[in-house]
Amino acid sequence: MKKIFIGLGEYFLFIYEIIVSSFLPPFEKQIFIYEIYKIGVKSLPVCLMTSFAVGMVLGLQTGMSSISVLNEPAYIGTVVTFSLVKELGPILTAVVLVGRVAAAITAEIGSMRVTEQIDAMYTLGTDPIKYLIVPRVLAFTIVIPILTIISNIIGITGGGIISYLRFDIPSTIYIRDCLDYLYLNDFFHGLIKSVIFGIMISTIACYKGFYTEGGAEGVGRATTSCVVMSIVCLLIGDYFLSSLLIALGIG
């Protein structure tokens, strides 16, 4: 128990250092742009594939379920859109990025820690939090809502294709179903969640890497721990975050 509290304290202190370092010049522009490319552009195909597939499954299941209940495929667009925009879009994009990016960040920074490269940075007059961590956390936090929006659009398109091919619902009706009940608040509900997920995942990944101990085995342990902790925090945090946003009247 004591270890958990020490770890939590260390994690929040780490976040505090990231915030302070973010406002101190110089800003590592080149690394930041490279990280945007690495995290954003390179993750796009996986995010698109998963959200397209999920959109199709949602369309199919909603159609079949509404046939059982209402004897006709109704509200497919509405269900697909609400599910994706408010819940599945942010969470799926975050889970994909945990596997594709966060694990890699922990492994990379962890390897640098155990091979004394981070210590070397200090002795060369460079703050590794500023040089390694801040650009990654910022890039991650900026990229994740953009990827979420793109994933949402592709997912809704997937649902539309299925509702047309399987249930003969014309695209105009599907689009009307999608937009009729959707308010800007619902859109922001998902977007705010994805930004907070981004901060959560990137700081966990960097923290786990930065405090890696114990050689190659330690890097493996840190990477596993990053993935497990990120996904657990993501799913538990999602419930509380959703409750809070609903209580605040956002979505």
Place this chain on the structure above:
Amino acid sequence: MIKIINLYKSFNNFVVLQGVDLEIYDGETITIMGGSGQGKTVLLKNIVGLLKPDKGKIIVDGIDITTAERKVLLEVQKKFGYLFQSSALFDSMTVFENIAFGLRNYNLSKEEIEFRVKLYLSYVGLQGIENKYPAELSGGMKKRVALARAIAYNPRYVLYDEPTTGLDPQTTEVISDLIINLQKKLNVTSIVVTHDLKTALKVSQRIAFLSEGKIVSILTPQEVLKSEHPLVKEFVSSSMINI
């Protein structure tokens, strides 16, 4: 000048340093010797501020780095060049980028950086490898590139952590000569941590012996060979057998 006063450091109740007192004078090369696990590297990492001691003071040019803020500490760390035991080259960067890394804080032009990288590479006897990655270099070459990186921004103090461990006798000689030349040419203050007595005798003006977390004896190389101190005597005799 660096002054270490009553320094204590432990890890999870395992005491490594227990009351180290040491003064390091400007322009000298001092070697800290001791058996494996005696805390030589821990002492070196405390001096450069990579580890925080449990108790005691480390005063570098009048600043106590044990209580200094992060910003002040980073400024003090710029005075140090550190040659890591494992070289610690950035494996995602080329040799050029590795050596240029320390220079990025000094507002130098591209030409000046290029000039300095080439100069210090030639200084350690390695030319034409600027575009190679650390994975393409041998252990000795890595050590020399790491040394070039540590001295490229003209630090006031250079710290060597086991500079010759794992190297062949020829490369050991090259590194030893480099340490001597650096002290002569650039008048840097050098702190060498090693258990290689031959290197210590060759490069240093003073040799400090670390045992059970304390400095037990500080001698000149000549005094080391004649010393009656049991630990020094044991060290000399075992080293002579190895030689």
